[in-house]
Amino acid sequence: MDPKSAPSPSSSLPPLDDPLIRMLAKSIRHAVRILAVMMVLVIWWGVADVAYVLFERISNHPYTCSTSATSWPPSAPSWRC
Numbered sequence: 001m002d003p004k005s006a007p008s009p010s011s012s013l014p015p016l017d018d019p020l021i022r023m024l025a026k027s028i029r030h031a032v033r034i035l036a037v038m039m040v041l042v043i044w045w046g047v048a049d050v051a052y053v054l055f056e057r058i059s060n061h062p063y064t065c066s067t068s069a070t071s072w073p074p075s076a077p078s079w080r081c
Contacts, residue, residue, distance in 0.1 A: 016022045
């Protein structure tokens, strides 16, 4: 089968003769592009946030993780350790 003669998925659709339908199809295409860009930005924002939090936790001194031998009763360990 020749690849040029193979029917494309969009060939089964009727032609877009109506100007309103053409305008609506273009607006949907643009909306999908905008949403795709926004999704990529949200993913990169999440990656940057995780990297920032990890850097903060690694760069902090572990003073809050240690307990003093003289303090009684012992306190619960900090969640920021």
